[in-house]
Amino acid sequence: MNIKLKxxxxxxxxxxxxxxxxxxxxxxxxDCLTPRFDIERFGMLLAGSIKHADVLLITGSGNRKSxxxxxxxxxxxxxxxxxxxxGECALSRGMFIDSYNCPLPIDKVIPVDVYIPGCPPKPxxxxxxxxxxxxxxxxxxxxx
Amino acid sequence: MIYIFGFLVFGFLLTAxxxxxASWIDRKITARIQYRVGPPLLQPLIDIIKLLGKxxxxxxxASKFVFLSAPIIGFTxxxxxxTLLWINNIYYDKSFLGDLIVVLYFLIIPSISIIMGGFVSxxxxxxxxxxxxxxxxxxxxxxxxxxxxxxxxxxxYTYRLRDILDFQIRNGFIVRSWSGALALIVAIICMQAKxxxxxxxxxxxxxxxxxxxxxxxxxxxxxxxxxxxxxxMFTVPFFLIIVFIGGARLDGIYLLYGVLKYIxxxxxxxxxxxxxxxxxxxxxxxxxxxxxxxxxxxxxxLALLGR
Numbered sequence: 001m002n003i004k005l006k007x008x009x010x011x012x013x014x015x016x017x018x019x020x021x022x023x024x025x026x027x028x029x030x031d032c033l034t035p036r037f038d039i040e041r042f043g044m045l046l047a048g049s050i051k052h053a054d055v056l057l058i059t060g061s062g063n064r065k066s067x068x069x070x071x072x073x074x075x076x077x078x079x080x081x082x083x084x085x086x087g088e089c090a091l092s093r094g095m096f097i098d099s100y101n102c103p104l105p106i107d108k109v110i111p112v113d114v115y116i117p118g119c120p121p122k123p124x125x126x127x128x129x130x131x132x133x134x135x136x137x138x139x140x141x142x143x144x
Numbered sequence: 145m146i147y148i149f150g151f152l153v154f155g156f157l158l159t160a161x162x163x164x165x166a167s168w169i170d171r172k173i174t175a176r177i178q179y180r181v182g183p184p185l186l187q188p189l190i191d192i193i194k195l196l197g198k199x200x201x202x203x204x205x206a207s208k209f210v211f212l213s214a215p216i217i218g219f220t221x222x223x224x225x226x227t228l229l230w231i232n233n234i235y236y237d238k239s240f241l242g243d244l245i246v247v248l249y250f251l252i253i254p255s256i257s258i259i260m261g262g263f264v265s266x267x268x269x270x271x272x273x274x275x276x277x278x279x280x281x282x283x284x285x286x287x288x289x290x291x292x293x294x295x296x297x298x299x300x301y302t303y304r305l306r307d308i309l310d311f312q313i314r315n316g317f318i319v320r321s322w323s324g325a326l327a328l329i330v331a332i333i334c335m336q337a338k339x340x341x342x343x344x345x346x347x348x349x350x351x352x353x354x355x356x357x358x359x360x361x362x363x364x365x366x367x368x369x370x371x372x373x374x375x376x377m378f379t380v381p382f383f384l385i386i387v388f389i390g391g392a393r394l395d396g397i398y399l400l401y402g403v404l405k406y407i408x409x410x411x412x413x414x415x416x417x418x419x420x421x422x423x424x425x426x427x428x429x430x431x432x433x434x435x436x437x438x439x440x441x442x443x444x445x446l447a448l449l450g451r
Binding site for chain 1: 171175178179180181182183184187190191193194197198199200201350354355358359360361362363366
């Protein structure tokens with residue numbers, strides 16, 4: 001594994017995007033930064049601007065208006081970047097699967113690296129998901 | 145020759161290492177104050193390495209040359225300042241007349257590079273942050289220069305950092321007099337604004353204008369800006385240590401004293417940063433041009449009276 005990827009995994013800065021969620025997943029994500037869980041131990045920070053981010057955390061069901069923004073934000077993220085879908089809505093549109101306003105699941109729009117299920121997922125589940133993401137990147141780098 | 149050596153080893157390498165370490169101390173103390181664990185020791189360095197390996201995005205309509213050269217201008221000026229300061233502490237005879245003025249000028253250029261980068265980004269939030277930075281520079285520069293004048297007056301009207309240091313070795317630290325103590329307090333407040341730490345982090349208010357002037361920077365540009373800020377976290381306190389608290393030396397017990405002075409200043413900065421709310425830009429300008437400037441003028445009058 002080259003030093004670039006190693007450093008990326010040691011300090012992933014997270015940009016947090018809600019594509020029409022009910023805010024529960026977003027609150028759980030913010031919980032990860034609180035003293036009880038403190039993901040800054042692993043070098044993770046919440047980035048304010050997409051240009052600073054390495055990981056795109058997506059919550060919500062992806063409605064017609066926000067899908068466009070999601071695509072544009074993904075294009076603006078400096079590569080290499082990783083995408084994580086958090087919560088049932090982002091995985092499979094949840095209870096909005098038959099809604100007229102949610103035509104596509106998020107992984108049909110942009111490539112998603114790791115899915116974190118739950119409605120909402122606990123902070124422990126989110127941290128476990130990030131660990132899974134890091135292991136996945138390590139494995140795919142080892143294959144190459 | 146000695147200048148090139150000093151530039152590379154002390155100005156760049158040592159300053160960068162100490163600056164990164166200081167930024168780790170800052171983050172760790174912040175975390176401990178909030179009952180968190182905080183990042184590991186190498187985290188600031190890993191952040192920089194990661195940013196160097198990422199893609200550079202240039203916004204449409206931004207001038208490519210200015211956008212990419214702004215971080216380098218700021219970084220170079222910090223390098224020059226730290227080299228000058230180290231040379232004054234280590235190779236006494238190599239300093240020149242008027243280097244105090246040179247240092248004061250070069251310490252403004254990092255702010256100017258941030259202003260350039262913000263205005264060229266073609267982003268409304270970045271422009272807003274840059275215009276706030278302009279106002280902040282205008283407000284804190286006046287008291288900062290006034291309090292540096294206190295040290296100049298005390299040490300017999302010299303504009304040479306080495307002479308100020310010699311005066312302090314012979315007659316005791318400038319901060320021991322009434323005027324020096326007042327001046328150091330004002331200088332610490334101005335340093336907080338110069339480093340854009342919390343009571344005066346108005347230009348890059350993360351919760352209002354998400355990072356301010358640096359919002360469009362990604363990859364190596366952002367890495368250079370971060371390294372510049374980390375090195376400023378060493379350079380500005382070091383300047384205050386030289387002017388008011390007698391400098392640092394690399395031999396024997398004096399090395400320990402120098403380290404203690406520096407860590408004390410960094411810890412003070414971090415505690416101020418963690419126990420204060422952010423002020424508005426108009427409040428900051430009023431604060432610096434009102435009470436802070438008056439205290440600075442009182443310090444100058446006391447210094448002229450010889451106290």
